[in-house]
Amino acid sequence: MHSRTRIKMCGMTREKDVEAGVNAGLDALGFIFYEKSPRNVYPDFVRAVISKVPPFVDCVGVFVDRDREEVQEIIEYCGLSHAQLHGKESPKYCERVERFTSPCHVIKAFRVGTNSKKEDFSPYDDLVHGYLLDTYEKGSVGGTGTSFDWSIIEALELQRPMILAGGLSPNNVENAIRNVSPFGVDVNSGVEVEPGIKDHELLKEFVRIVRQADAR
8 A cells, every 4th residue: 555645737828837736846737739639639739838837746747549650749749758648548558658658657537336347457557557436427538427336346455556546536535545446546627716717725725634634
């Protein structure tokens, strides 16, 4: 069991929110490259922002079923440390992104619901660095702002570090850490005023609660 839960904030669209995240002590910042998302950003913006991010803060690109060569170009152009793949990307797709964009690593996202099973994950076990678990909602690829039944996780028998997402906020993250012991937590709408606009006080409260939970 690890002693420190890693914290990622996703959906960065403003430089001031990136700065607030760094100052709050986040471990990772997420940038969404998906045009259907209200938090969609473009490579030029991300490249400029990442150039100012200090060492030891990971920068994660979020992609959904995008052409693999485009993904690799964006990773290299922006200087991303991780690619979070939120669509139906195959094990082979993930393997190639992992192999050809070193030192960038792949996190495979899954939308978890009552039909989820360990066989969904096992083909990826030796090919990715971690799994992100989000909430399954029909017609959505993530960012639903709602939580799933965390009791499902144990039966999945995950073989890679697990990052918990889906409706996390200052109100429930302590309970999530106590019940699930994730390697990391991923917050988005739970610290927002509106999509893409972060509430810096809520963010600081989220980080404080995570660290408090770690200390117990």
